[in-house]
Amino acid sequence: MSTRDDALKFAYWVPNVSGGLVISNIGQRTSWTPEYNRKLAQIAEKAGFDYALSQIRFTAGYGADNQHESVSFSQDLLAHTEKLKVIAALLPGPWNPALAAKQIATINHLSNGRIAVNVVSGWFRGEFAAIGEHWLDHDERYRRSEEFIRALRGIWSEESFTFRGDFYRFNEYSLKPKPVNPQPEIFQGGSSRAARDMAARVSDWYFTNGNTPDGLRAQVEDIQTKAAANNHKVKIGINAFAIVRETEEEAKAVLQEIIDKANPEAVEGFAGQVKNAGKASPEGEGNWAKSTFEDLVQYNDGFRPNLIGTPRQVAERIVTLKEAGADLVLLGFLHFQEEVEYFGKHVLPLVREIEGARARETVVAG
Template identity: 75%
Template sequence: MTIPDEKNLVSKDGTAPLRFAYWVPNVSGGLVISKIPQRTSWDADYNRKLAQIAEKAGFDYALTQIRFTAGYGAEYQHESVAFSHALLAATTRLKVIAAILPGPWNPTLAAKQIATISQLTEGRIAVNIVSGWFSGEFRAIGEPWLDHDERYRRSEEFIRSLKGIWTQDNFTFRGDFYRYTNYTLKPKPAGALPEVFQGGSSRAARDMAARVSDWYFTNGNTPDGLRAQVEDIRAKAAQGDNSPKIGVNAFVIARDTEEEARSVLDDIVAQADPDAVKAFGHEVKNAGKASPEGEGNWAKSTFEDLVQYNDGFRSNLIGTPDQIAERILALKEAGADLILLAFLHFQEEVDYFGREVLPRVRALEAQRSARTTAAPTAAAA
């Protein structure tokens, strides 16, 4: 199958086409906490080639990860902003989302880094503001570990600072974490403002997204679970002047038969590192329980869910290309604007997704758009 021309992707009913992103494996161990063999590498050459494959396959974004210490199979980690620039230098269309962690980063440094990369790449850089869940990592690098909601208050000030620095001369800001007095950054980012992504499922995370973020990432979920989150965020956003778009995480296992795909999933879980999965689960669940409502990302995650860092199996993109395309459309109908994907063997599976799944998604989008626009006409007749 071939991918339709991009200019034809806007639906007749005005619905924007789904966007697709992939997790950049700039951290060793892949995207599952499992000892299953993976034809995925964290090194630069592998990732440059992967970015080129993803761009050709029709992906819109790549998301780099930020880690400072080893753990859960992540023995090696490339720094996210520098690595993002390397991927941008190897591509021409792909946007790269650099993960940035308030605490180790100050908005002044981040704003200048991203503005420079934007100038060098015609605006193809974005940021993902990560509020933090790994207290041990903060202790290891000598950074204070704030209470749950304080981390999100700091992240919100970080985002407000970034946007102010990027858009205003003589920027002045008075927050609890960051303060600026008549600060002017030149040059500012090229073209449109860099998009700001963030994740999290707690009340504080969703409220922050509703107020200041351009995109909200959520862990893998069913369409019904996703719909509830989307409705909540949109209701909150309607109280202000922000309209965040929604991205949902998913792990893809696309094979010629559903039996083959399910067998791969079974093998990933069967070969999971139980101690590492439990340690990861303990850390992230404690982070969520620290929120006032006692719930956040991973609050309801099972052992199997935790084998994929962000509940990617729960989105159920496991089966044949036809099955996966239908399930992707169900996520779109639940409110997703973007699907953030992970794979076992990244290069070949990203290529396969681009050839076999993405064209089916576009065809389904076109069919459903045609039915939607035809329905009022038929009713009027």
Template identity: 75%
Template sequence: MTQLKKEPLKFAYWVPNVSGGLVISSIEQRTSWDIDYNRKLAQIAEASGFDYALSQIRFTAGYGADNQHESVSFSHALLAATEKLRVIAAVLPGPWTPALLAKQIATISQLTNGRVDINVVSGWFRGEFAAIGEPWLDHDERYRRSEEFIRAVRGIWSEDNFNLRGDFYRFTDYTMRPKPLGDLPQVFQGGSSRAARDMASRVSDWYFTNGNTPEGLKAQVDDIRTKEKQFGKPWRTRIGVNAFGIVRSSEKEAQELLAEIIDKAIPDAVKGFHHEVQNAGNSSPEREGNWAKSTFQDLVQYNDGFRSNLIGTPEQVAERVIGLKRAGADLILLGFLHFQEEVAYFGKHVIPLIRELEAEEERTLAAAE
């Protein structure tokens, strides 16, 4: 394992701006997709030591998400209700053009003291594209378009008289004003395919990966570091890893709750999701994507959040978070059953322990120098 980096870990939570919660299960989830719940949740997260919130992008119903709020406008509402929290708006090239997205985000940046970022989603669900009349590109073409999308948006934000002659987008002497306030919005992306990691290694500020063990995460991070050097990227891609938190006063209670989530899984919905994500993975040249090795249990939390194993007592979870940091994580992206209560609990009982462990590691490293 590598030594801990000196920069403290960041924490983010999934914004429940779609219905159905974060697990495909009939277990009770005291979480709502409405704006009042989410405004209060954002304020709780900000007060609890969370740095980011990630809004979700969905255009069609499925797997419990019968209702979906649009991500960019919803992100703005959360920013208006907070003072420090950064909100990451998920966007999808195709429905969004670079000019529209650049203008939206620059305006929100101006209105919220520069606290808005973007997560560029390349798309995996062919049925969603068909439903809204968007052309479906081959796997690697989707990532080529996303990379060009990022280059275009970043160029619009940072340059006057911006020009681009790409395969997907073209600009001629385009100047957009006002620009985003302060530093440019950060660009996040996800994916586990070769094309996804290569895109991250060339153009993205942050790379999100599905839940994983420290060993599995380290292999992904090492691959990205190697590719960064090959591509000559002048900055380090930071790494965020997904996790589903089940933090209780005893390990037995946490494990029993996990078992109940799995026992109450909705089999047809989980199997349907598995079928779609397998199709998505098989469309990549290496026939492997985000969910290539996911089991039925993994897919009950549809971003493999159980695999990160943040399930147990505050002390156990804090130690496991540090294990992910040693493997290369810069950020932990969290989902919960009952968001308001559990974000507050995590902030009160887990984050302070993580900060103590980080400080202890720093003291050990300083003493060894």
């Protein structure tokens, strides 16, 4: 776990859906089963990870034929760990904020405050159609998510909560017991204007897709400027897929194999869905607006931060992401259990070493 308040935080994607985190036929030793994930959570906790992020899927697609529900799965991981925080994905529409607030408050007590939530606004129209949920226009989905977050906060903090929104209504609602303080952290993703503006108003954390340091810096400056104007503070998490090997050549060979064995039909299908979602935003951009075929082999542009190489190379690039404004790196791996353990032994100590050296340089320069 991170020891300094300004230390970069680390999270990993919980593989609670089948198929791993790449749309490729390359062999993977990752499993979506509860047994595998319980052991993985314990490995990650020991390795020094701060958070685990469970995924929410309702329908099969792009290799994810099986999906465990995020909230109940998160609770199971919490029951098998002692310090790790678990972020459960919630999707407004299927979830009502009253149910979500009560679920999370209870898990908050069961886990001694280690549950957090990731409010997902939704991009897959076919999934909503499959489960009979009304599909909203792009910015309307973010307006609903913002009301959802405001409702969670109000229910968790106010003795008698009344709210009159366009999507949710509450009349003197009192939830007891409330979560132990501090309230559960609220994460959110998206790269559109609506997503960034929502983060700058209400979210504790903003997740962005993988990006270069310069691209990340531009996003962070945009969000933090708006957040400051709103008298709000938000932290930034960036997605990345790590391939760490003893040599750079070996790491690059693994990346090339992933891409060479990509499932073209599945990647193109995913690309069509996500790019249509992005084009639906008023500015015509979303999370995957500039993603190439190779980028989309990893769902969330995880190759773009280039965490591909030796432990020293990856550690230096991670600290560069921190200097660009990242407070957390959300990681995916090919073979989760062994690679999370390797990352904890060989990369995290170097990150802390480089962080300390840069901090001392700053003090001397100041």
